[in-house]
Amino acid sequence: MNIPFLGHRQKKSGAAVLSADGGAPDPEGIAALLSECELLRSQAAEAGVGLDDTAASLEALDQLVPRWRDDEEVLPWLGNDAGLYLGTVIVRTVPGAAWGLWPHGRPVVRLASGREVDVVTAGHEWAASGVPELSQLYGEVAEA
Template identity: 60%
Template structure:
């Protein structure tokens, strides 16, 4: 059962825990890149998540079997967003993680643009759009 105000509180508490444990941001990036549920789903069908743009395309090709499990879907969407952010930070110069005042992790690009990758991931998991590879292509275009 999803209760919106509890979800926000949980995310804020988790973000505070991450920030306290990893004040330099590098540890938070490592924690965000774990994406256990997404990596497990991908591994089951032979998709390797190697933190590259190509792996985002491979994720876009998966059959969305997780949509049959309404409890897992938001978690998978969060993982997908964090994985998208991991690929962005790993491959786009100047991109870095930032925690907004509300606790939400976002990726900030060199231009100053802030991308709510979790929101993008939840949209992908729920509706299939935007495709993760499309978000990457749009953000990485010069």
């Protein structure tokens, strides 16, 4: 996912730290933008699942009947949203976690340990096959 309108990126380790104006990073603005996940939130709401940016909501998503797998147009968008939502939950609930950007433009979550988690790829895998479960990946990341 390439997000050129986010502005300049400051290089730091593998992923760049996101910056809205080329100066200091704007983590709250970036987090708000990446947390929108409109398609996923809409699909979840239709199924009666509220997404409140908690680990429990990831468990609820894992239980949804994957009707989207039959729609080749929706699948990649939903996978992207699932990854961004997973990242949103991690950033909001795991101490020291923050959004970063790999050189090719894909958002990742950087943990306090320095590990970078490619949440977008995980979201695509979840949308396509259900594996790994979002809650399982969250649990692994939260314990690290």
